[in-house]
Amino acid sequence: MQSFGKKLIFLGGGHAHLHALARIDAFMLRGVEVTLVAPGPFWYSGMGPGLFSGTYEKEDDTVDLRALVERQGGRFLEDRVVKIRPRENEIVTAGGETLPYDVLSLNIGSGVPAESLQHKEGQGEEAKEPADRDADSRVVRVKPVKNFLKLREQIKTGRLGADPENPARILVIGGGAAGCETAANARALFNRLGRQAEISLVSSADRLLPELPKRAGRLLEKFCARNGIDVTLGVRVADLRDGEAVFEGGGASISFDLALLATGVRPAPLLSKSGLETDDTGAMLVDAHLRSVSHPNVFGGGDGIQLQDHPIARVGVYAVRQGPILCHNLLAILEKQPLEVFEPQENYLLILNLGDGTGLLSWRGLILRSSLAFRLKDHIDRKFMRTYQQAASAVDGQ
Numbered sequence: 229m230q231s232f233g234k235k236l237i238f239l240g241g242g243h244a245h246l247h248a249l250a251r252i253d254a255f256m257l258r259g260v261e262v263t264l265v266a267p268g269p270f271w272y273s274g275m276g277p278g279l280f281s282g283t284y285e286k287e288d289d290t291v292d293l294r295a296l297v298e299r300q301g302g303r304f305l306e307d308r309v310v311k312i313r314p315r316e317n318e319i320v321t322a323g324g325e326t327l328p329y330d331v332l333s334l335n336i337g338s339g340v341p342a343e344s345l346q347h348k349e350g351q352g353e354e355a356k357e358p359a360d361r362d363a364d365s366r367v368v369r370v371k372p373v374k375n376f377l378k379l380r381e382q383i384k385t386g387r388l389g390a391d392p393e394n395p396a397r398i399l400v401i402g403g404g405a406a407g408c409e410t411a412a413n414a415r416a417l418f419n420r421l422g423r424q425a426e427i428s429l430v431s432s433a434d435r436l437l438p439e440l441p442k443r444a445g446r447l448l449e450k451f452c453a454r455n456g457i458d459v460t461l462g463v464r465v466a467d468l469r470d471g472e473a474v475f476e477g478g479g480a481s482i483s484f485d486l487a488l489l490a491t492g493v494r495p496a497p498l499l500s501k502s503g504l505e506t507d508d509t510g511a512m513l514v515d516a517h518l519r520s521v522s523h524p525n526v527f528g529g530g531d532g533i534q535l536q537d538h539p540i541a542r543v544g545v546y547a548v549r550q551g552p553i554l555c556h557n558l559l560a561i562l563e564k565q566p567l568e569v570f571e572p573q574e575n576y577l578l579i580l581n582l583g584d585g586t587g588l589l590s591w592r593g594l595i596l597r598s599s600l601a602f603r604l605k606d607h608i609d610r611k612f613m614r615t616y617q618q619a620a621s622a623v624d625g626q
C-alpha cells in the first residue's frame with residue numbers, strides 16, 4: 229500500500245478539518261499515522277454570538293476533538309504550533325515537540341489582528357491567540373469564539389450594568405456581520421440579566437452590513453434603533469486607551485467599559501513566516517485542489533487559505549464545504565490517486581442571530597428578518613454540530 233507508514237498531520241481543528249477528522253479511520257486503515265495538533269475543542273463560529281447572549285452553552289457549540297481523534301486510533305496533541313518548516317517537512321509546537329510529516333493539512337483559522345487598532349497589549353506572545361491575551365482586559369476580540377462564553381461569564385458574575393444609575397458602556401467596533409451580531413447579542417445578554425447597558429456600534433463603512441444588499445443594512449439599522457443600540461457610521465476608531473476609543477483624525481472619542489473588536493479577520497502570522505507562499509493578507513495560497521501552490525505536500529482550508537485563481541470570502545460556509553474535498557485529496561495524495569477540485573458556490577445562505585429570537589436572512593438577494601429565519605439557523609447549526617458531537621461520543625463498534 230502506497231500510504232503505509234506515512235505521517236499525516238492535521239494542524240488546527242477548525243471548520244474545514246471536521247469532515248476529515250470524523251473519518252480518520254479511513255486513513256488509519258491504509259496504515260497512515262495521523263496526528264491532530266490543536267489547542268482544545270472545536271468551536272463553531274455560527275453559534276458564537278448565541279453563546280454571548282446565553283442562547284447556547286459550551287456543550288452546544290463544541291466538539292471534543294481529543295475523543296473524536298483518539299477513538300479512531302489517531303493521536304491528539306493538545307498544543308499550539310509555533311513554527312511550520314515546509315522545507316524540512318516538520319512543525320514545532322509551543323510545548324517543544326518537533327513533528328515530521330509526509331503530508332500536512334492546515335486549518336488554523338484567523339483572528340482579529342492587533343494592527344487593526346493601535347491597541348498593543350501583550351504583543352509578542354507568539355504561542356497564544358491574540359484574543360487570549362485580551363480576555364481579562366476591557367478589550368475583547370470576537371475571535372476565537374470561546375471569548376464570547378468567557379465574557380458572558382465575566383459579565384454575569386461581575387457588576388457591569390448591575391447599578392441602574394450606572395449602565396454598562398459597551399462599544400462594538402465593526403459593522404459587518406460579526407459586529408452586528410455581537411451588538412445584538414450584547415443587548416440580549418443585558419436584557420436577560422435585567423441589567424442596564426448603553427450599547428454603541430461604530431463602523432468606518434457608510435452603512436451596516438456593507439457585504440450584503442442594502443436592505444439588510446436598513447433592517448439592521450431599524451433593529452438597532454428599536455433596541456437602543458447607538459450606531460455611528462463613517463468613523464474609524466484609531467486608538468483604544470484607558471477605556472477611551474479615539475476616532476481617526478483626533479477630537480471625538482467614546483468612553484467604554486467594554487470594547488468588542490469585530491474589525492475583520494486575518495490569518496495567523498505563522499503562515500506568512502513559514503516560507504509557504506501566501507497572499508498579501510498572509511493566507512496560504514492554494515490551487516483548486518486546496519493544495520499549496522509552493523509546497524505540494526501541504527494542503528489546507530478555511531480562513532487561513534486563499535484560492536489563487538478565485539479569491540473567496542472568509543466565511544465558515546466555505547470552510548465547511550472545503551471539508552470533503554480536503555479529506556478526499558489528503559487520502560488521494562497519500563495513495564497517488566487523482567485529486568478533486570473545490571468549486572466555491574456563488575451564493576450561500578447567511579442568517580444572523582439577532583439574539584431576540586429573530587434572524588436576519590440573506591439568500592440570493594432575498595433579505596428578511598423573522599423568527600422563522602432564526603429557527604432555521606438554529607436547526608441547521610444544531611444538526612451540523614450533532615453529527616460531529618455524536619461521532620466524538622460514539623462507543624467503538626456502534
Ligand SMILES: Cc1cc2nc3c(=O)[nH]c(=O)nc-3n(C[C@H](O)[C@H](O)[C@H](O)COP(=O)(O)OP(=O)(O)OC[C@H]3O[C@@H](n4cnc5c(N)ncnc54)[C@H](O)[C@@H]3O)c2cc1C
Nearest residue numbers: 240242243244273274308309336337530531542543544545
Ligand atoms: C462572531 C462571528 C460569527 C460568525 N458567524 C458566521 C456564520 O454564521 N456563518 C459563516 O459562514 N461564517 C461565520 N463567521 C466566519 C467564521 O468564523 C470563519 O469563516 C470560520 O471560523 C473559519 O473557520 P476555520 O476552519 O478557518 O477556522 P476556525 O474554525 O477558527 O479553526 C481554527 C482552529 O485552529 C486552531 N489554531 C489556531 N492557531 C493554531 C496553532 N498555532 N496551532 C494549532 N492550532 C491552532 C484554533 O484554535 C482553531 O481551533 C463568523 C465569524 C465571527 C467572528
